[in-house]
Amino acid sequence: MSMRKIRPVRRIFEICLSVVVLGLFSGVAFLNFYRINFESLEGASRTLRWYFMVLATAIVISLAAKAVFRSFPIARIFLVAAVISFMAFSYDEIKMLVSHDEIKTLVGDDNFLKFSVGCWAVATLLIGVLVGIFSRQAVVLPTMALVGIIYVVPAAMSLVQARAHPVTVNDPKALALTARRTPNVYWIVLDGYPRQDVLQEFFNFDNEPFVQSLKGLDFTVYDHALASFPETIFSISSTVSLGFLVSGTGSSLKMPPSAELYRAVRGQNVVVNTMRSMGYRYIHFENGYDNLTQCPMEGAICIKGNVQSDGGVIQFDEFNLAVLSKTPLMDLIAAFANRSADQSPFMKGAVHELTNKLSSVPEHGEPFFLYAHVLAPHPPIRFRRDCSVRVVTPDLVDWNSKDRSAFLDQLGCVNDEAIALLKTVVQRDPQAIIVVQSDHGTAFRGQFKKPFDAWDQLDLKERFGALNALRMPAACSSYAQGTVDLVNTFSRVLSCISDRSLPDKVSRQFVVWHGDMTSVHEYRMDSE
Missing domain, CATH: 3.40.720.10 (Alkaline Phosphatase, subunit A)
Structure with missing residues (x-):
């Protein structure tokens, strides 16, 4: 096969593999989230919706970036998007790393959220730049694919094993009682x-x-x-x-x-x-x-x-907040929110x-x-x-x-x-x-x-x-x-x-x- 024919095939292969890498890196957080919480969730539909929304957003932004940086190969853009997608849901881990009393005392409690977001932003920018620079090396693409598989496979195997052996739950039996009076019962916790x-x-x-x-x-x-x-x-x-x-x-x-x-x-x-x-x-x-x-x-x-009734403020439930809390979004809202507001975007x-x-x-x-x-x-x-x-x-x-x-x-x-x-x-x-x-x-x-x-x-x-x-x-x-x-x-x-x-x-x-x-x-x- 001539070199002219090999290059387009190779380019298509690189693009396809880079999309796979993007899918793997974007899915790590959601796979782990579902693996940990699947017993408390009513199916995987909400988790999957979040995953596909993030993946679609990453692809759209990558295509927009390609339109701006025409000379930059789309496969390399997808790799940068992959690590940014991964880092977007790694904020919680970075926040934990800097959550030491000495650091909080140094920056002040009022500024700690902004400091945490700043650390995350610097780390994300640095990793994105490094991947963008080194992605020209042929070894980077297969290496990132391997890393993505290493991240995903253990969690996937653990989830499959857990789903293959579901817990048998019996319906609790009612006590053999007869009502002699029937007052309404209010249990307020x-x-x-x-x-x-x-x-x-x-x-x-x-x-x-x-x-x-x-x-x-x-x-x-x-x-x-x-x-x-x-x-x-x-x-x-x-x-x-x-x-x-x-x-x-x-x-x-x-x-x-x-x-x-x-x-x-x-x-x-x-x-x-x-x-x-x-x-x-x-x-x-x-x-x-x-x-x-x-x-x-x-x-x-x-x-x-x-329940939101006036259309003025988005109300998040615990599922959405659990997902978004892995990103800096929640802390950004809290750090820069209007303290005199009479509504909260949270529960x-x-x-x-x-x-x-x-x-x-x-x-x-x-x-x-x-x-x-x-x-x-x-x-x-x-x-x-x-x-x-x-x-x-x-x-x-x-x-x-x-x-x-x-x-x-x-x-x-x-x-x-x-x-x-x-x-x-x-x-x-x-x-x-x-x-x-x-x-x-x-x-x-x-x-x-x-x-x-x-x-x-x-x-x-x-x-x-x-x-x-x-x-x-x-x-x-x-x-x-x-x-x-x-x-x-x-x-x-x-x-x-x-x-x-x-x-x-x-x-x-x-x-x-x-x-x-x-x-x-x-x-x-x-x-x-």
Whole structure:
């Protein structure tokens, strides 16, 4: 074959291979994201949409660059686009590399986000320039293809293996109970709301006005209530399962697979199935952000809060934010946002979002069981004391000790809105059963930076001391007596409905290791 014929064939091969490289490098972040989260996601469609959108954008920009830099080979442009696409979703790793206390002190907390974005921009520009320069070498293209394969293949094999051995999840059986009375049931979870004595001891905050307001609405407030687990997915699963879910003993304690826990949190659990068997409709309030507490695909009446209604501000849910948080976009918005703005592009998760939807709940028929998981007062600290909005990055993990004062301001906002909500419920539905509780307490002592089996008693008290309050019809007042831990909440509720006393579980506390999300350490808390 003559050289004239070889060159076009080679050029076509290089272009095709460079597109493959672009596809590989653009897909690494999404493959890893889906591999880690596939048990909590309803299929791969949203992940694939994101991937193809990023890939298409990279190709279009590459073609535009070719139109500007006509002498620069398109195959080399695709290689530069490949590393930029990869770096675009590597911001989180670069931010972690520079997230040292010494660096934060040097640049200042107010400037740290801009500093992180600057570091990422410099690194991305440098790598892009280097690839652009060295891509003229013939060895670079096959080398990058090999690197892309090395990145993708292990993750793909791990995902295939996991999908080939799916977790078998059984539908929890309903308890054999008969309804003797059918009050509507409202279960309102205020995420991360601490117990009154915890607020006093760890924050020097007097929450007596809020507690007295609850009592004034005929709530029984449990001064010694404890969560069984320090994280939402485990705690809520425990509450709706009327038990602790752990298997084994001693050092071999294990949690069920996360797929089972996600089903439990989203309505496939003992409590919901029992309520349905007694004629209740299950209504699931989706706060519009949190992927964990999104509406189940079937079997529930879904009411959505935090939904964009005025077309003015884009509302991101947790899935989109989880993807975009791997890029610098979220930090750029937070760093340069108008601090006086009364809207946030991120989630809100406020109590009033439930209040605004309350009138639509009875439209679906009675009796009903409403589960509403409200993100506040859990960080990020996005509300001031007057409930105006603070624009912050949507980080649900960071309990920064510097935010303690701001957390109390947000708590004050939650208190006001919660009392307004409860007054409305009591006025409209005076015979209802109303549960107001948290799923866990706060973690400003840095508990999750410690080994899961090395928490001290103060760590435990702050994180496990949770709000729990219960309002029963007068005929069920006896079922509200004593101490009620979160795990025993629905034993009391079902006792009222069935007029049959169900036994409480003895309090137990567990922390799950994040390494495998199944290994468990059990603690013995000091008696209070």
